[in-house]
Amino acid sequence: KAGVTQTPRYLIKTRGQQVTLSCSPISGHRSVSWYQQTPGQGLQFLFEYFSETQRNKGNFPGRFSGRQFSNSRSEMNVSTLELGDSALYLCASSLEIRETQYFGPGTRLLVL
Amino acid sequence: AQSVTQLGSHVSVSEGALVLLRCNYSSSVPPYLFWYVQYPNQGLQLLLKYTTGATLVKGINGFEAEFKKSETSFHLTKPSAHMSDAAEYFCAVSGGYSTLTFGKGTMLLVSP
Numbered sequence: 001k002a003g004v005t006q007t008p009r010y011l012i013k014t015r016g017q018q019v020t021l022s023c024s025p026i027s028g029h030r031s032v033s034w035y036q037q038t039p040g041q042g043l044q045f046l047f048e049y050f051s052e053t054q055r056n057k058g059n060f061p062g063r064f065s066g067r068q069f070s071n072s073r074s075e076m077n078v079s080t081l082e083l084g085d086s087a088l089y090l091c092a093s094s095l096e097i098r099e100t101q102y103f104g105p106g107t108r109l110l111v112l
Numbered sequence: 113a114q115s116v117t118q119l120g121s122h123v124s125v126s127e128g129a130l131v132l133l134r135c136n137y138s139s140s141v142p143p144y145l146f147w148y149v150q151y152p153n154q155g156l157q158l159l160l161k162y163t164t165g166a167t168l169v170k171g172i173n174g175f176e177a178e179f180k181k182s183e184t185s186f187h188l189t190k191p192s193a194h195m196s197d198a199a200e201y202f203c204a205v206s207g208g209y210s211t212l213t214f215g216k217g218t219m220l221l222v223s224p
Contacts, residue, residue: 004155031210043202043214056211090155097210098144103155 001027004093004104012110018079021107025072025093031055032074033101034066037088046089049074050097078109086111114139114205118215126223131175131190133218135203138184145186146204146212147177156202162186173197198222 005024013019025032034046045058049068066076072093078085088108092101119134137143144163148156160171167179177188186203200219204212 033210033212035212035214042216043204043212045211045213048210058211092156092212094210098206099210100146100158100161101210101212102158103148105155 004091004102006089006091006104006107008107009105010108010110012112013081014112015081015083017081018077019081019109020075020077021089021091021109023074023076023091023093023104025074025091026102029093029095029102030072031094031097031099031101032068032072033092033094034074034076035090035092036060037090037106038086043090046076048097055097081111083111085109114143114207114213116203116205116213116215118201118203118218120218121216122219122221124221124223125193127195128192131188131193131197131220133188133201133203133220135177135186135188135215136184137186137203137205139205139207141207144206145177145179146206147171147175147186147188148202148204150200150202150217152199159188159201193220193222195222195224 007022031050033048048056052068063079068074088106090106092103094101117136146161147159162179170176200217203215
């Protein structure tokens, strides 16, 4: 069974731009979560989706948003990029809520 | 609310020596506990998990961890380190939802 896939793997943007990252969960998984990883703050939870509904949200500004489609694929969007948004963005999927999460390889975003 | 403390940002061992990575948690509900490993430029790989039942949990690559409720600990051990174990290790706890709260990570260095 294929694992979690994330596209693109690498991305370079400039301040003020917006970006959309995509995540395809493991087949049959209905829950998708997003995390931001930076050297300074470590791994921080962004949001969780289940059956196209946001179930939980981390402490990030409204510039960070996401959605989940009927096939469980998910996207996250960051508008008005700031230098501090440079990070590895990780997507994880699980069968159901509170089941084990399996992570994708991440999208590395660099904001110049 | 939950939190995780990993003692030691870096741990150095010799090949063949015991590996011990420490993790203490706090959780307002019965916790699910996880250890993940991250190799350079990759996502997180699940090593092992504790949900309920047996408190000694065995994972992949010879790792195991013991859940000690009285000590609020979930330390990761491996009897004999291998060069390929060099990576960053993350302890995580989840509460009522899937949301994972991670520790800051411990970089394991293995010398020949």
